[in-house]
Amino acid sequence: MSARSRMTTRAMVERNTAGDGKWGTPGVEFTQVGPIDCRVFSKTIKDVDDSGKSAVVRVPFAHVPVAADVEQGDQLVNVCDRLGFVQFAGPLSVETKAPAPGPGSRPPYFELMLTGHL
Numbered sequence: 001m002s003a004r005s006r007m008t009t010r011a012m013v014e015r016n017t018a019g020d021g022k023w024g025t026p027g028v029e030f031t032q033v034g035p036i037d038c039r040v041f042s043k044t045i046k047d048v049d050d051s052g053k054s055a056v057v058r059v060p061f062a063h064v065p066v067a068a069d070v071e072q073g074d075q076l077v078n079v080c081d082r083l084g085f086v087q088f089a090g091p092l093s094v095e096t097k098a099p100a101p102g103p104g105s106r107p108p109y110f111e112l113m114l115t116g117h118l
Contacts, residue, residue: 007037007063007109009087011076030075030091039063040079040088040114060092060114063100066107072097076114092116 013036018029042058049055064070077090092114099107 007039007065009038009040009079009081010035011038011040011062011079011090013068013070014075014077014091015071016073033069033074036064036068036070038068038076038079040076040092060116062092062112062114063109064112065109066099068110070094070097070110070112076112088116090116 013033014030015033016028017031018026040060040062042060045057045059047055047057062076070076072094074094075091076088076094077092078086079088079090079092080086093116094112095115096113098111098113100109100111102108
């Protein structure tokens with residue numbers, strides 16, 4: 001099964017396009033870049049401290065095609081399945097973008113680490 005066939009959801013990408021605000025502070029205004037194919041999932045990280053208590057953290061990730069126009073600082077909103085049902089309303093902010101390990105020199109897809117509520 002190819003990496004592309006596993007990307008069964010679509011998400012709208014939004015990018016911050018605002019400059020400085022009235023008072024010289026950076027403004028925040030997200031505009032839509034376009035939809036992309038993706039696969040959003042979460043990895044569970046379990047941490048056990050010295051007292052025996054454990055904390056479980058779910059970190060959201062996404063796989064996107066290599067040609068997808070996604071950068072650090074972008075947001076994924078309205079992650080939908082192929083029928084258009086919203087799975088994650090978002091926004092899910094893109095923290096890191098890294099090539100996924102693959103068999104050749106070209107990565108099969110990019111892996112995005114996201115922040116937000118699933």
